Amino acid sequence: MKELLRTNDPTVIAFAVAILEGEGIGCFQMDVHMSVLEGSIGVLPRRLMVADRDLFQARAILRDVDLLPDDR
Template identity: 80%
Template structure:
């Protein structure tokens, strides 16, 4: 799995998940339960992961939908 993006905005995570699922790209959100350690204030970012084979297409989908990401 490769990191596609990192954000602490839950709406971006939901939007990207919907975009990728609609294109049959499997994705996985890591660090979801870190709020237990941070006190539920949303400071720590979550990572959206995709398979290495899907990374190029997933990045193209994010660019086409104006989702900012590093990489």
């Protein structure tokens, strides 16, 4: 699995998951329950992971909806 996206904004993760699942790309959210350790202040970023084989296509899809910068 490769990291596709890292953000402190849970709405960005939710939007990215919806877009990727709609395109048939499986993804996995990491660090979702870290708020227990940080006290729910949103300091620790969440990561969105995809399979190695889906990374190129997932990056292209998220770039098209302006969730990823062009250099990533």
